[in-house]
Amino acid sequence: MARRLPVYLVLDTSGSMSGEPIEAVKNGVQILVSTLRQDPYALETAYLSVITFNSSAQQTVPLTELSAFQTPPISATGTTALGEALLLLANRIDTEVAKTTADTKGDWKPLIFLMTDGSPTDDIQQGLSAIRATKKALIVACAAGSGADVGVLKQITEVVVQLDTADADTIKAFFKWVSASVTVGSQKVDQGQKEVTGLDDLPPPPPEVNVVI
Numbered sequence: 001m002a003r004r005l006p007v008y009l010v011l012d013t014s015g016s017m018s019g020e021p022i023e024a025v026k027n028g029v030q031i032l033v034s035t036l037r038q039d040p041y042a043l044e045t046a047y048l049s050v051i052t053f054n055s056s057a058q059q060t061v062p063l064t065e066l067s068a069f070q071t072p073p074i075s076a077t078g079t080t081a082l083g084e085a086l087l088l089l090a091n092r093i094d095t096e097v098a099k100t101t102a103d104t105k106g107d108w109k110p111l112i113f114l115m116t117d118g119s120p121t122d123d124i125q126q127g128l129s130a131i132r133a134t135k136k137a138l139i140v141a142c143a144a145g146s147g148a149d150v151g152v153l154k155q156i157t158e159v160v161v162q163l164d165t166a167d168a169d170t171i172k173a174f175f176k177w178v179s180a181s182v183t184v185g186s187q188k189v190d191q192g193q194k195e196v197t198g199l200d201d202l203p204p205p206p207p208e209v210n211v212v213i
């Protein structure tokens with residue numbers, strides 16, 4: 001079996017995302033999928049999963065090849081169980097991503113894009129430990145708007161970006177950048193280059209997406 005590039009979208013669907021932000025996220029996922037389907041490298045290697053979190057976390061789409069991916073129903077309600085989402089993400093990576101063994105090369109290092117507009121309403125320590133134990137992923141955390149807790153995101157990953165607002169245009173710009181990032185990752189994989197390990201390996205973010213230093 002060919003080595004896959006697993007891509008996980010971990011999306012905040014709590015009540016504060018209702019209205020324009022959640023509609024923009026839905027459109028963003030559709031733009032992401034349709035853009036990647038036009039890229040032969042991504043079609044061949046990228047597999048996409050969606051995990052959403054509100055009062056609890058759920059994997060709405062397991063790791064699926066792009067050609068078969070269907071955008072799940074996404075609606076905004078409840079609180080922000082980010083800790084539970086991190087635990088679920090670690091569990092899914094452990095279950096779905098093929099590990100390298102003595103005989104075969106496993107899948108490529110997953111790319112994870114996490115977006116939230118608030119602060120976690122649950123304890124994130126267990127989830128943090130579980131994610132750190134996987135060690136085998138590049139996580140890009142996106143703080144959507146000024147209400148997002150950048151400090152918490154910095155605990156999860158060094159790669160944090162911030163959107164000044166969680167409106168349709170800004171979220172769309174973020175998802176376009178995610179598409180471009182997955183495309184770059186797929187090309188590196190296809191051409192046998194080194195894996196994507198940090199922000200420097202990704203395309204420069206658009207003006208709407210600010211890198212948090």
